[in-house]
Amino acid sequence: MDLKAYRRLLRFHWVAILLLTLLGAAAGAAVAQSQPPVYAAKAQMLVTVTAPGEDSSQAYQGALLSQQRAKSYTTLLTGQAVLRQLTDQLGLPYSVEHMKSHITASNPTDTAVIDVTVKDRSAQRAQDIAQALGPAFSRIVSSAENSGQQGAGQAPVINVRTLDPVQLLDHPVSPHKSFDIVLGLAAGLLLGLLWAVVREVTDTRIRDVQDLEQGTDVDVLGVLPRGGRNRDREFRSGLPGSPTQAQAYRWLALTTEIAGRGPGPRAYVVTSPVREDEAAAVAAGLAIALAESGTPTIVVDAQSSRGRLADLLGLSSPWSLADVLEGGAGLEDALRAWREDVPLRMLAGTGTEPGTEAAPLRKADVAELCRRLMRRADAVILVAPPVLTRSDATTVARAVGQVILVTEAMATRMPDLVQCVQRLRSVGVKILGTVLSGERGRRSRPYVSAVSAPTRLDGRQVRREDHGRSHTAEWSPGNGAGPRGASKAEPR
Structure with missing residues (x-):
């Protein structure tokens, strides 16, 4: 893993890492608090070897003997007899x-000194044991080493005596609260990093643009930041109030026009792999951004099960797409203008009744309706149900021919997106690109997708393709006129 991978790991999992680290520190503090204090008393003993009338050579030999005995006495000191x-x-x-x-x-190296430490939960008891240990051990050593030397005048005498008074430490030697807390902190941090790595490897959710670019070969058209709490009312008067969100939709409208540019009006299908709410929200924002830029736009709710699009735009209509396709309502009667000053109209009803199943859509009917709508607008956006849950999505996509896929950050899974792309391509549908919605990062400016060289257009090329004007006649939301001289001939 490189530095960028670690930064990404911390970006998405810092909350879990921090939580586990704090829990580890709390566990260390709890363990330290639950343990009773232990006190220590220290004493020093000296092993001596003496002989009557000894000279310097014998004194040196006695010093060496005392050092050797001190090594052995460290084991004997904690023997059962003592x-x-x-x-x-x-x-x-x-x-x-x-x-x-x-x-x-x-026993410190090359010395005849024995350092003794006695630990006990009672400070007084630890001190009493350390004070009694010296005389008791001295008696046992004297009995063991000197008992057979009675009457031998030149035999050395080995003794053990306590050097200084027993020292009782001022503070408990355990528990080490600071050490336990630091140890728990380190253990929690390690556990948090391990959890983050495992989660990073096993989590298949799409979280950012990097996941989209690495998971599929589909272009990324735009990234939309996470919406506010009043999501259902964001598009009733215009694009969301946040400047970053509004600019993100405007950039999405621009990249969509470039990606799908061609002579004449254009039609898009906006859908998603599994979730349908985000597709309706992205389609509403995209339609408003296109219309505000001067492009006559019609947005159609082809989900049929819910009136999500109508709720987002703050419009109501008794006529749905199914009513128009079945001939129960005229197209002009079903279209609703969003605002008088913006060339945007909507074809959407309140959806089917709960518990009822709408009739499946037919490709020929949707294609014919799309042609009729493209006589009235330069951009037609159809919101289709999720590809992996409803067959109508594939029907609408085949009728229109090109699709924009919406993925929701932290919700859409990469295997679902890959399967969705494969299913659409298998029936000959062109995928213009994907849109990542609900990004949780804090961008200082909108995401701008890269435009490949073959589709990069300058202003002269755009004007030459569009002949310097709209493909449709002058927009008139009041009467719903299409191309001049054609509105009366348009069948209902």
Whole structure:
């Protein structure tokens, strides 16, 4: 993993990492708080070897002997004989094994000194044990080393004596609260990083543009930031109030026009792999952005199960797409103008009744309706149901021919998007690109997609293709006129 991968890891999982780190520190503090304090008393013992009338050579040999004995006595000091004598003398409520685990002895290199540490939950008891340990051990050593030397005048005498008074440490030696907290903090951080790595590897949700670019070969048309709480009312008076959101929709409208540019009016299908709410919201914002730029636009709700598009735009109509296709309503009667000053109209009803199933759409009917709408607008946007859950999505996509796929950040999974792309391409549908909606990052400016060289157009090319004007006649939302001289001949 490179530095960029670690930054991405922290970006998406910093909350979990921070939470696990804090939990680790809290666990360390709880463990430290639950443990009773343990006190320590320290003592030093000196091993001496003396002989009557010794000269310097014998003194040197005695010093070496005392160092060798001191090494052995560190083990003997915690033997059963010494500890049993201590427990009997002090009346301690401990077993020999318990005492052995609380007394440690060490011999500094090249010395005849033995350092002894006694630990106990009671400071007074630790001090009493350390004070009684020196005389008890001295008696055992004297009995073991000097008992057979009675009457031997030149034999060395080995003794053990306590050097200084027993020292009781001022503070408990355990628990180490600071150490336990730091240890818990480190363990929590390690666990959080491990969880983040596992989550990064196993999570198939699409989170940002990098996931889209790495997961499929479909171009990314735009990235839309996450909407506000009043999502259902965002598009009733215009694009969302946030400048970043509004600019993101305007850039999406521009890249969509470039990606789908060709002579004459254009039609798009906006759909998603599984979730349908985001497709309606993206289509509404895209239609408003196109219309505000001067492009006559019609947006059609082909989902049929819900009146999501009408709710977003704040319009109501008794006529739906199914009514127009079945001949129950005229096209001009079903179209509703969004605002008088913006060339945007909508074809959407309130959806089917709960518990009822709408009749499936037919490709020929949708294609004919699309041609009729393209006589009235330069851009026609049809909102289709999810590709992987409703067959109507494929029918509408085949009738129109080109699709914009909407993926929702942290909700759409990459396998669903890949399957959706494969299904649409298998029936000959062109995928203009994908739109990432609901991005949780904080962009200072909108995402601008790269335009490939063959589709890059300058102003002269655009004017030459469009002949410097709209493909449709002058927009008139009041009477719904299409091309001049054609509105009366248009069948209802």
